[in-house]
Amino acid sequence: MLLTPLLGLVAAFVNTAAAAANEIVRDPDTGLTFTSNYQLYKVNAGITFRVAIPDDAQNYTPYDAVVQLVVPNEVGWVGLSWGGAMTNNPLVVAWNSGNSVTLSPRWATGHTMPTPSSTAGTYTLFQTGTKNNGTHWQFTALCKGCTSWTPSSGSTRYLSPTGGNRLAFGYSSTRPSGGASASIAIHQVHGYWTHDFAGARNANFHDIVQRLSV
Numbered sequence: 001m002l003l004t005p006l007l008g009l010v011a012a013f014v015n016t017a018a019a020a021a022n023e024i025v026r027d028p029d030t031g032l033t034f035t036s037n038y039q040l041y042k043v044n045a046g047i048t049f050r051v052a053i054p055d056d057a058q059n060y061t062p063y064d065a066v067v068q069l070v071v072p073n074e075v076g077w078v079g080l081s082w083g084g085a086m087t088n089n090p091l092v093v094a095w096n097s098g099n100s101v102t103l104s105p106r107w108a109t110g111h112t113m114p115t116p117s118s119t120a121g122t123y124t125l126f127q128t129g130t131k132n133n134g135t136h137w138q139f140t141a142l143c144k145g146c147t148s149w150t151p152s153s154g155s156t157r158y159l160s161p162t163g164g165n166r167l168a169f170g171y172s173s174t175r176p177s178g179g180a181s182a183s184i185a186i187h188q189v190h191g192y193w194t195h196d197f198a199g200a201r202n203a204n205f206h207d208i209v210q211r212l213s214v
């Protein structure tokens, strides 16, 4: 039968394209150590999601986080969900228009376009660690208010600073036009992974963030 060897080939192809899960990356630009996950949005093309947190982060307590995404230029928008689902948790939608990255914190209560929201975290985009070239763009940003949130009905949720948290992404090939409150097209792909936060702890987090924020 022809199908079996063909499927085997496709699986091998997808595997080589994917980097190790929860790889530890010491970023030379920022000096932060991130845990890093590569998520395919089509065969042989993916987006890298990185998280760094302070090593004084406590369980069941909000803490700051730095997020770094490395995104192929063809991507129209990429969304990150801190709660690992579309609804009732902080989302951020990011896109690159020429030389400027737009970060749009959003919230959804249903499977309709998430709207800009002040309860979806506050981001500070760092110049250091935000750049682009002929193939990719990347951004690095501080988020305050992304590791704990309270849905309008339901109890407060906290991301574990000492273990894995389920995150999610959405991908669209359609680039939004306009600023952070622009309309966005629905994703063609969404996915989930468990992001290790234990390996993302940085002893010098607060000093580095202060330096990057100026």
Ligand code: HEM
Pocket (backbone or CB within 6 Å): 079, 080, 081, 084, 085, 086, 087, 091, 092, 093, 111, 112, 113, 114, 168, 169, 170, 184, 185, 186, 187, 190, 191
């Ligand atoms: C115009 C904007 C958007 C629309 C209209 C939309 C719509 C939808 C719909 C209809 C589904 C259900 C799909 C299914 O059941 O197969 C879904 C699922 C999902 N969407 Fe969106 N979405 C939008 C933006 C986003 C954004 C910005 C994110 C951020 C990461 C996101 C993340 C997800 C995820 C993770 C799922 C899986 C189911 C869930 O967790 O609820 N979506 N979306």
Ligand SMILES: *[C@@H]1O[C@H](CO)[C@@H](O)[C@H](O)[C@H]1NC(C)=O
Pocket (backbone or CB within 6 Å): 070, 071, 131, 132, 133, 134, 135, 136, 137, 138
């Ligand atoms: C292009 O930029 C991305 C993101 O910063 C980086 O990962 C990649 O190595 C760069 N490619 C080249 C050829 O410099």
